[in-house]
Amino acid sequence: AQKVTQAQTEISVVEKEDVTLDCVYETRDTTYYLFWYKQPPSGELVFLIRRNSFDEQNEISGRYSWNFQKSTSSFNFTITASQVVDSAVYFCALVSISGGYNKLIFGAGTRLAVHP
Amino acid sequence: GAGVSQSPSNKVTEKGKDVELRCDPISGHTALYWYRQRLGQGLEFLIYFQGNSAPDKSGLPSDRFSAERTGESVSTLTIQRTQQEDSAVYLCASSLGWGDNQPQHFGDGTRLSIL
Numbered sequence: 531a532q533k534v535t536q537a538q539t540e541i542s543v544v545e546k547e548d549v550t551l552d553c554v555y556e557t558r559d560t561t562y563y564l565f566w567y568k569q570p571p572s573g574e575l576v577f578l579i580r581r582n583s584f585d586e587q588n589e590i591s592g593r594y595s596w597n598f599q600k601s602t603s604s605f606n607f608t609i610t611a612s613q614v615v616d617s618a619v620y621f622c623a624l625v626s627i628s629g630g631y632n633k634l635i636f637g638a639g640t641r642l643a644v645h646p
Numbered sequence: 647g648a649g650v651s652q653s654p655s656n657k658v659t660e661k662g663k664d665v666e667l668r669c670d671p672i673s674g675h676t677a678l679y680w681y682r683q684r685l686g687q688g689l690e691f692l693i694y695f696q697g698n699s700a701p702d703k704s705g706l707p708s709d710r711f712s713a714e715r716t717g718e719s720v721s722t723l724t725i726q727r728t729q730q731e732d733s734a735v736y737l738c739a740s741s742l743g744w745g746d747n748q749p750q751h752f753g754d755g756t757r758l759s760i761l
Contacts, residue, residue: 534688565749575689575737575752621688632677632702634750636688 532557534624536637543612544645551607551640553622559583562626564598564605565634570618581605612644648672650753652738658759661730667723667756671740678721679739679750680713689737695721696743725758733760 533556543549555564566578579589581598589596593610609616619641623634651670659665671678677696681689691705695715706712710728715721725732735757739750 567752572754573735574754575739577749577751580749623689632679632694632696633691633705634679634681634689635691638688 532624532626532628532635534622534635534637536620536622536640538640539638540641540643542643542645545614546611547644548608548610549612549642549644551609551620551622551642553605553607553637555603555605555622555624557624557626557628559626559628562624565623565625566596566605566607567621567623568618569621569639575621578607609642612642614644614646617642617644650738650740650751652736652753652756654756655754656757656759658761659728660761662727664724664726665728665758667725667736667738667758669721669723669738669740669753671719671721671738672751674742675740675751676718676743677741677748677750678715678718679741680721680723681737681739682707683735683737683755685734692723692736728758728760730760733758 535554562583564581568576568578579596586598595608597606619639621639622637625634650672653668679694680692682692683689693713694702710726713723735755737752737755739752741750742748
């Protein structure tokens with residue numbers, strides 16, 4: 531079965547704090563892709579990152595970084611020095627061959643509120 | 647615009663009525679997807695189109711739901727005899743193709759409210 535779990539329903543931080551959003555996934559496949567999307571209050575889903583299962587290197591993009599660990603089936607997302615504009619719902623998602631490579635399996639999302 | 651376009655942005659209708667939602671994918675994107683997002687929840691896959699191949703309808707929740715796509719252009723999602731449980735945001739996404747896992751780019755969605 532394919533499943534994505536985002537255990538944190540809501541997180542509230544003060545601006546400039548670092549925050550990590552957790553994502554744990556389940557799949558029997560050895561080849562799969564993981565994604566993070568941001569959904570700001572305006573509603574549109576914004577693609578942030580895609581990572582394939584063979585590349586465990588951590589990635590940094592500005593204030594965003596991602597930690598992929600196959601040993602714990604986790605793909606966590608850290609925002610450094612958070613800003614009010616980071617307030618959004620963040621979704622982790624999985625695509626794998628068992629799922630047909632065309633269905634994103636989404637977690638329930640984590641709502642991040644960054645206060646000034 | 648260059649993004650995925652969905653219309654209407656909001657739709658309010660009475661229970662039992664039929665509704666039709668429209669999606670214009672990004673030009674050149676051969677793959678098109680429909681998802682449903684209930685309030686406070688993640689996205690549920692509904693249906694997928696890739697070129698002229700038979701669509702993957704495995705996510706459609708009931709036979710009241712159907713979707714069409716002409717070639718690699720516009721898609722319509724139709725819900726017949728709407729129920730209150732159909733209230734949700736319906737999101738359309740498109741991507742360059744299938745199998746190479748190009749990111750799916752989403753529209754702003756249609757917020758459907760069934761009274």
